[in-house]
Amino acid sequence: MTGPLRATRALVRLAAIRSNVQVVRRALAPPTRLWAVVKANAYGHGAVPVAMAALEAGADALAVALPEEGWELRRAGVGSRILVLGPILPEQAVSVVSADLDAIVFSPAVIAALARAGSNAGRPVRVHLKVDTGMGRVGARPEDVAALAERIAAEPALRWAGLMTHLADADHDEREWTRGQYQQLLAVVEALRRRGWSPPVHAANSAGALRFPGLQADGVRVGLALYGVAPWAGAPALEPALGLQSVVTMVKGVPAGFRVGYGHTYETPGPLTIATVAAGYADGVRRGLSNRGAAIVGGRRVPIVGRVSMDQLTLGVPPDVPVHVGDPVVLLGREGALEVSAQDWAAWLDTVPYEVLCGIAARVPRLYTPAGDASGRTTGLARPQM
Secondary structure, rough: OOOOOOOEEEEHHHHHHHHHHHHHHHHHOOEEEEEEEEEEHHHHOHHHHHHHHHHHOOOOOEEEEOHHHHHHHHOOOOOEEEEOOOOOHHHHHHHHHHHHHHHEOHHHHHHHHHHHHHHHHHOOOOEEEEOOOOOOOEEEEHHHHHHHHHHHHHOEEEEEEEEEEOOOOOOOOEEEEEEEHHHHHHHHHHHHOOOOOOOEEEEOHHHHHHHHHHHHHEEEEEEEEHHOOOOOOOOOOOOOOEEEEEEEEEEEEEEEOOEHHHHHHHEOOOOOOOOOOOOOOOHOOOHHHHHHOEEEEEEEEEEOOOOOOOOOOEEEEEOOOOOOOOOOOEEEEEEEEEEOHHHHHHHHHHOOHHHHOOHHHHHOOEEEEEHHHHHHOOOOEEEEEE
């Protein structure tokens, strides 16, 4: 049985996704390949609709974090190349090969497992050798790359599709560290070329691709910019693609000295209207926004007062602002000249916009609209993804 759609919903503008892909595409020097990163359910926006929109707009291929995410796209009919950015275990090799996914490698065990799986399936497996040039997570040290390259070259079932690294601080670094990482990668490239190997090279994320054009190499892997969040203060103009909206469920006028919410962490300084909203931390409106965040209601940006609860939060609305049960509340997004952005949430929460967007809970339905603003003040909302 299908009930009525929840009052709290995320509204995703696929037109913004397409526009952002085109902004990035224009910044790339041909024939640089654009990998659209749609991991983590496309940063909370919905992997399948976003992947299709990105490919339609000019992305060359997709990237995910997990083989399971690649399988989701394949089941939806996505036929482009899909790179699994996260490390895979040897026992996941068959899954990678069965879905025709590109994989990163940095260990002999995974190289061997992918070669066996590819040989058994009668299908070549595209692998990207990852080099750790200073991120410190996964990847081979530069001095180990030549031996791993020999192993790849010795396996008939493997196709060496890329040499890659990941930039640790391209969004903040003033050049020295980021360029140092890239110089390390270029030294590896040169050493491999002397041995007769010239795989395509990719290193840049959103900030790297847009802020350091010389680092674009043969491909870039763009995530945050795809969703309309500037990867650094001087980035090209991008369109935020996601709005989070709810509704007012109760309105009450209260006097000065009225205490609100769990723990009574907020006391009204004067007469105030308390508007209760049908969203809470189980929806991704983090508890850390208590007495710190803001939302838009009644044409005003007003504070979140009291503690955010699991399923509800409360706003402190000035008495002269008309607000009624059923009024829309913009938690993330725009209404006219007003905006509450993912960057705002990140500042209030002392985190990054990535975590804000990925944190919108699965129980919040995603609605897709090809036009209109991200606050959800549009017509023709369509395609809920539950």
